[in-house]
Amino acid sequence: FKTLAITSGLLILVVFLLFLSHRKYGLFVFMVILSSFFVLFSLNARFEIGTLFKQYGSIVRYLESPYGRIVITKEGTQHTFWESGTPFYSEVDIIHTEEKVHYPLSQLKNIQKVLLVSGGLGETLREISKYKLKSVDYVELDPYLTRVAKELGFIKESPCLRVVNSDGRLFIKNATGPYSAIIVDLPDPDTFQLNRFYTSEFFSSCRNILTPDGILSFSLTYSPNYQSELEKKKLSIIYNTARQYFKNVLVLPGSEAYFLCRSGPLSKDIPVMLAAKGIKTSYISGFYYGNVTAERIEAIKKSVSLKTLINTDFEPRAMKVIFQQWFVKHGTSPKFFLLGILIFTGLYLAFMKKEEYILFSTGLANMGTEMLVVFTFQLIFGYIYLKIGAIVTAFLLGLLPGALAGNLSSTKKWYDLILSDLMLLCLLLAFFAWATFSARALHPFYFLAYGFVFSFFCGYQFPAATRIIGEERSPAAGCLAADLTGAALGTLVTGTVLIPLFGIQWAVIFLILVKISSNIILLYTKRRGAYL
Structure with a gap:
């Protein structure tokens, strides 16, 4: 709750300023009182422990760690250590x-x-x-x-x-x-x-x-x-x-x-x-x-x-079996969910412009690659959650300079898109070569730099695609929708299916095939003279 109170502070301050600027003094006073109660209860350790009583029972010690919530309970003479809701150690x-x-x-x-x-x-x-x-x-x-x-x-x-x-x-x-x-x-x-x-x-x-x-x-x-x-x-x-x-x-x-x-x-x-x-x-x-x-x-x-077959870092075959055990244990299967995603994606692609597909594939590759970097970073360095903010920031940070660089070009020729698409394909091939033939532990800087460069070329493609479609056809909505849909699909397919079930290499191969398909569409359209 303390973290919630701190992170909400800026939002609460903005609400205060909005009420004051619009002279809504009654609402301002009401928000001050409400926020005071919110902060009071959020910073009260006894209130937070009270919310955990039904789950854990008699709590001897409670503390928040960067690695999870630690709760020590006592029942009779028996102590039990809990970490993030899971029993970690018991005296008996x-x-x-x-x-x-x-x-x-x-x-x-x-x-x-x-x-x-x-x-x-x-x-x-x-x-x-x-x-x-x-x-x-x-x-x-x-x-x-x-x-x-x-x-x-x-x-x-x-x-x-x-x-x-x-x-x-x-x-x-x-x-x-x-x-x-x-x-x-x-x-x-x-x-x-x-x-x-x-x-x-x-x-x-x-x-x-x-x-x-x-x-x-x-x-x-x-x-x-x-x-x-x-x-x-x-x-x-x-x-x-x-x-x-x-x-x-x-x-x-x-x-x-x-x-x-x-x-x-x-x-x-x-x-x-x-x-x-x-x-x-x-x-x-x-x-x-x-x-x-x-x-x-x-x-x-x-x-x-x-x-x-054996179990390796980049091919987690044991993890795949445990996932299958989980589905069998709970009598469920991801097949219907994946089939629904496949049907939705197929229908969406059927009505998509060729230029929008480029951004769709780029959004998919960008988020898929971000998942690859997150999982690979975890394989090498272990606990990821203290560093995941830096990885996400690196992938976001490259989008702005990439978009600015894309705006510098005023041409409507096809080669702005195809050049950036080829660069993304080369980056994916480089990742595949490293994961397959070397997999040597690298300094964290290389992962952050890779994320920045990859997102730079992703950002570069957006203005290039909108220029080719033309302002008269209102490209912004379609391009943004394609990019976000591809990003959602990339996160889902790469992070929850390909990497856990088939390993890092197969996930990279999937992303490479997606970018190859976008390159084929670009080259095919160029030959027909669509952008010339």
């Missing part, structure tokens, strides 16, 4: 805590250094400390989360513990190691932010900072008694991706499917190895063999297909 989840810690660490004889990526609150670090290791690096993205966890005693200070507030993927890429074990405790790869921790590139980075006999552990949600075809496909994709860099990959069926990845030997007799080390547990020692049965291990082994 001892099963998951023991599984994620002891399944990998029990495999090792000499443990020196452990890297924990997320999930380090409460019992997790206590369970890790049972191995008497030298040091633990706990990487958590949100500094607000670790700070409040320390204040409430869910992270105990220790000489061997180092808490690092950073993106886990970037930390692993730049770390020197070597680590005896890497434990990744993150949700399934249902977003680009999370998919980065289940790709070939990530597993390669992990292998580089592990000791020769080190181990990597992570988990995926699954049904222990029945695996659907989509669930089998998800497990197979991640299994085959990990097998690229680890000789042995063991999947243990616990509360989740736990992947143990190691070049050395792996054993499924976890309680025996823990007993040999003298480590006591609450769940594993008494219930492991009853839940992790030979039948379940064999079933999950048979469900993994070695023919499945």
